[in-house]
Amino acid sequence: QAIVDFDDKRYDAALANLRRALQIEPDHVEALYYTGVVHMAQRRPAQAVPFLERARAKSPTDPSIAFQLGLAYFAQEQYDRAEPLLEQVFRAQPALDGLGYYVGFIRYRRKDYRGALRAFRAGRASDPEIQQLTRVYSGLALAAVGLPRQAAAEVEQALRLAPGSPVTGPAERLRDAVVAAREKERRFSAEVRVGVFFDDNVRVLPNAVDRDDPNADPTVSAIRSQSRKSRDSIGELLGVRAEYVWWRTPDWESAVGYSFFLSNYNDVPSFNILDHLVTGSLVHKNAIGTMPIQVGMQYAFDALFLGGPVFVQRHTATLFGAIAESDQHLTQVLSRYQNKDFHEREGTPVREIRDADNWMAGIQHFLRFSEDRHYLKLGYQFDYENAEGRNYSYRGHRILTGAQYTLPWGSIRLKYDLDLHLRRYAYANSILPGNDPGRRRRHDEEVTHTIRVEVPLRYRLTLVGEFLKTDNRSNLEVFDYNRNVTSLSLVWSY
Known part of the structure; x- marks a missing residue:
């Protein structure tokens, strides 16, 4: 009832x-x-x-x-x-x-x-x-x-x-x-960075070899003995970046950008670097079910000046895509073509000309936590460099890994990145080693560690401390070197 x-x-x-x-x-x-x-x-x-x-x-x-x-x-x-x-x-x-x-x-x-x-x-x-x-x-x-x-x-x-x-x-x-x-979403973004740094191997001099070793490459000792000027240097850096989204719809977005970077070495001015970069990009936004995706392309041109004259000019075309599988997972894929045009000195041997075409494809996955305050990442890239000079053509494998942790106070971000680049050169080097040229193919293992601390401040400012450690191990001792760069900079973002 x-x-x-x-x-x-x-x-x-x-x-x-x-x-x-x-x-x-x-x-x-x-x-x-x-x-x-x-x-x-x-x-x-x-x-x-x-x-x-x-x-x-x-x-x-x-x-x-x-x-x-x-x-x-x-x-x-x-x-x-x-x-x-x-x-x-x-x-x-x-x-x-x-x-x-x-x-x-x-x-x-x-x-x-x-x-x-x-x-x-x-x-x-x-x-x-x-x-x-x-x-x-x-x-x-x-x-x-x-x-x-x-x-x-x-x-x-x-x-x-x-x-x-x-x-x-x-x-x-x-x-x-x-x-x-x-x-009303912001169309213009900009960033200005000023800072100081210390570089302990500006000239990228090779590591010392044992002079008594009969198999040691004498070229290494010759390079080190001829370099009487400062090996390390304190310097200043300045970077400016600007980007404008000139076209935007709910599904499409296109932007143009410009940036330049200047590093001034007080003790080794011949290695001062000035880089100008111009970019243009087109991005399409969509979704697969509940998973947002982005696919796009970018063209970039940059000119890098070393100590005054142009050192290299590069044209770069990139296709990329990203999918957020969940709040925790994000996957990125990309492929890239880059043309490098080096300013070679007159009389450079043909096999030493570094002008090249480089193709690269890669994938990277992020495991994200607490709305991207923390993350882990792992990636792989394959690249092939076809250089005009055979001494510089190689096939490379790159492992990228890293992490970010945001502290509970002050939103201070701690970051670490590891970049392992394995390069296997296609041809025997024509001039190295100095005591046995033309018989050995170059093999490099380049390991780069980056430790970064970002401290957000008021007025859109961020204090950034960074330590960059590069260890390159090569079977050609001229390319065997260590380099450490420490920097402190103030970044303003808009």
């Missing part, structure tokens, strides 16, 4: 019948369950909880009881208690009426945006208000993962579902906010 009363919405009569049933059998699971359901129908979740808890204690695997108890906690905004109950039911019955919205809302609330989208899309709802709320929060989640076009489309669907509902006003404001945010 109580169930009939409940179906007819005679809630007081239903409760009276249920009380009588519980007086006869206090642990009757169905009576406990329906008592909780009636209290929920009367919008009294606090009174429903004790009965539903008792019913669940007697029947812990019943999904209907778990669902109603989860809803009771949800209605009281006790989301931490509602979540395990609703998630348990969702795993077993994802299409249960309205369940997808409640699970998605809780996931959205704890910033699991992709998980929220999966719940919203798996769920079903017969209540128009729940349908509309599902669309609204789907839009919020899509905006949070960087898909504004899809977010606006979801909100438009929400408005069509129930134009006169109480949710309509907030939904319209959300739609307008998504569109406005996209239109």
Whole structure:
């Protein structure tokens, strides 16, 4: 009789019948369950909880009881208690009426945006208000993962579902906010960096060899003895970068940029470096399910001056793509072509000409934590350099790994990167080693360690300390060297 009363919405009569049933059998699971359901129908979740808890204690695997108890906690905004109950039911019955919205809302609330989208899309709802709320929060989640076009489309669907509902006003404001945010997104970005550094091997002199070793390359000792000027130097650095997004739609973006970098060696001015770089890029943004993707291309031209004259000019074309599989995982792929045009001295032997074409392809994966405050990364690249001078043609394998950890105070970022580049040269070197030329192919193992500390300051400033250690091991001793560069700089970003 109580169930009939409940179906007819005679809630007081239903409760009276249920009380009588519980007086006869206090642990009757169905009576406990329906008592909780009636209290929920009367919008009294606090009174429903004790009965539903008792019913669940007697029947812990019943999904209907778990669902109603989860809803009771949800209605009281006790989301931490509602979540395990609703998630348990969702795993077993994802299409249960309205369940997808409640699970998605809780996931959205704890910033699991992709998980929220999966719940919203798996769920079903017969209540128009729940349908509309599902669309609204789907839009919020899509905006949070960087898909504004899809977010606006979801909100438009929400408005069509129930134009006169109480949710309509907030939904319209959300739609307008998504569109406005996209239109107002900053188009111009810039960075200025000034600092000082110390380089302990500016000239990249080879490591010393044992003069008494009959197999040692005499060229190494000759180079080291001829270099009477300073080996190390303190210097100043200046870098400027600017980029402007000249074209932007919800799916496409194109930008142009310019940067230059200057390093001034006080004790070895002939090794001062000035580099000018111009870039242009085109990026397309989309999604595969709930996974945002970006694909694009970039062209870059740079001219590097060494001690005054042009040292090398490079044209670089890059194709790239990235997919965020989840909040924790991000994968990047790229392929690159680069043309290098060195300013060779007159009379340079043909096999020593370094002009080259370089092809590279690679992949890199990030494991991210705490909204990118911390991450681990691992990557691999293969590159092939086809140089005009055979002494410089090689095939290379590169392993890239690193990590970032953000301290809980001051948002100080600690970074470490390891770059291992293995190069196997295609031809025997025509002039090295000096005591046995033309018979040995060069093999290099270059290891670069980078340790970086970034301290955010006020007024868009960041204090950056960096230590760069390069160890190159080669079977041709002229290319066997160590180099350490320590820098401290102040960076302003806009």
